[in-house]
Amino acid sequence: MDSKPPLSEDFARLQDSPDAFPFFYRKLVGLRFPIEVAEILEMRYLCQRAIDECERDDRDYEWGEFTASRMADMDHVGVQKSTHRERLSRLLLLLRDYHNLHKTRSAEAEETLRASLADNRFAQERSRSYGKGGGVATLIAAISSVLLSPPAVLMQGLTVLLAYLSLDAFYSLSILRREERRLNEQLSEILRRRVRTVNWRAVVRQTGALLGYTRPLGGEAFRLEQEHEALDQLVEADGH
Template sequence: METITHYTIAPVHFPKFYRLLSGLRFPIKVAEVLELRSVLNEAVDKFEEPDDSPSYREFVEALETAIHSFGIEGRRHADRLIRLLTLLRDTHYQHSINSRDKEVELRTRLEDTQLARTRSIRYGLVAMLVAIGSAIYWAAMPEANWMIKGLTLLSTYLSWDFFHSLPTLDREQKSINKELNDLLRERISNVDWKMLIHKLSLLMGYKKVSGVEVFNMDEDFEPGNSTSHLQ
């Protein structure tokens, strides 16, 4: 099984990261806390903040209000958390674009496969009717010329070929449908920012809540031995 250190905060991993964070139930093992902090801090240090824009300023202002309401007073901690949440916002945005682009691609392939299936049935029936008609003519006229005989054989083969392609198209359609369903199930459409502020502020040590222990000191800790998984 792969641990969180096998991943980066990237669009392709965003759903797993988000579900991991949202599913955290404190207290967790010390190793898990340290591992998560390491991954998040490294990502924040490498992150280049986006250019100033009205939407970005509005997002930051909303975060500052929410962070203040959660009781995070330290300016350094608040700025660090805003930077981390901005990183997750950008990652989620790119994840959404990639997911929707992939959805369009899959739906196009699905339509193409359905169209190919419809054509195979239509052309197969036409070829079968031609084969039957030419075969009847051949039987009625034993001395029919080679064109009738060739038409009978060719249309018979084409009819078989068109109908023979249907199982392959059905399997492809089923595979695309599964891929599409998996994509839609994996997609994170909306982000619960208040939940992230709460979980991340506790996880990163920016906030302490009376009665809530972030990590379990009773667990034996071995550096590099963590059981946090992205599944």
């Protein structure tokens, strides 16, 4: 059984945090119909509410290059009614905003991690130099302590101190290397999750099918009378 959360949960998370965009987007474009009616109804309800709540940018809607391209995508997938095209355009503009926020935050996180990695590498070089220098100094102090007759207690103490400092530097180096691996893992995860470009035609096709504005690939129809009744009940319940 698939333990992954349904698409509607990812969309709800997306409205709270743009960091959820990669999960929602990849699940959306990879969605295979048919899916459970309850999930379709939940997605329709969430999408319609998001469309109603978002502020419409009339200039972007009327003349924006982004919206013009999405209209061409709607023609391609068969979204014909003007009301459907207008509402779907507003949803796509909202998703574009989420994508832009996701890319901005992802780039900021990458920049922070790369700066931390640079600091880490500098600290590693410093610890390595201290460790090697301390090792050489320890060897010189040890030889001097042996050659002195009688052995100087101060020189013996200095030898022990230098040996401790050298070992401490190499121990710090091992900690820094572990930290470097952790930072690299975080950076790899950020780069792996990042959605650099969006396949907007696929998004138009999938969201249009979920909203009942067009038929999904495979020809399954989702705008059933029972679904309308269930959706009306959800809307009425939310209004009370």
